[in-house]
Ligand SMILES: Nc1ncnc2c1ncn2[C@@H]1O[C@H](COP(=O)(O)OP(=O)(O)O)[C@@H](O)[C@H]1O
């Protein structure tokens with residue numbers, strides 16, 4: 409069943425000098441409920457632009473984005489605010505995304521307090537519960553993000569994204585800044601969370617080699633457009649379109665290049 413239907417979405421940016429840049433051109437994709445859906449493509453292909461449209465951070469120029477049949481591009485006021493509960497985002501560098509003055513418990517519980525789901529007095533207890541879901545001890549609740557490793561910070565970002573029980577979590581290059589080994593641990597965590605909660609994950613990443621091992625389907629973007637969408641198991645060398653093949657070859661040459 410479709411959770412998210414993106415229909416003919418377009419987004420053009422106007423630069424300071426008046427020139428324009430088409431970042432998303434006639435994008436149409438469908439993401440199923442409970443699916444791990446990856447969007448891959450080289451830097452500048454329009455992945456983050458699309459993520460920000462789905463997360464209602466930016467408005468579309470034209471097209472529809474349906475969440476369970478509701479066009480979120482037309483929502484306003486309280487209806488828009490309530491829809492935001494369903495769509496959470498995890499960004500690349502959790503160090504930049506979090507205020508350095510906020511403790512982990514406040515970072516994690518901020519969405520819950522904003523939506524008045526819990527009272528301030530319940531924040532620590534709730535934070536500890538969410539920390540456990542991402543494999544972190546209770547003592548992290550009173551820490552500051554700068555005293556933690558990149559992998560731990562990203563777990564906090566995931567805990568925060570889980571707080572409101574969203575239907576969709578968008579992860580935009582969420583593991584790209586992490587070491588390969590830590591990256592693998594975070595992906596295992598995401599797999600586990602998805603198996604338990606059936607949350608739909610939109611995993612955006614420039615590394616096709618990473619997503620092919622855990623996404624259900626992969627959408628390949630190039631120059632603001634969708635090139636193809638295919639099951640991850642069909643990402644077999646020699647059996648994909650030339651652009652997808654070039655992405656796969658690039659991963660291979662980086663990881664296996666002679667020292
Ligand atoms: N706010 C913006 N203003 C102007 N151009 C932008 C803006 N955001 C993104 N772009 C441009 O849109 C294109 C797609 O960017 P982006 O969606 O960030 O790509 P990706 O995430 O795939 O690397 C790039 O050429 C980028 O420079």
Ligand SMILES: [Mg+2]
Pocket residue numbers: 455456457581
């Ligand atoms: Mg990006």
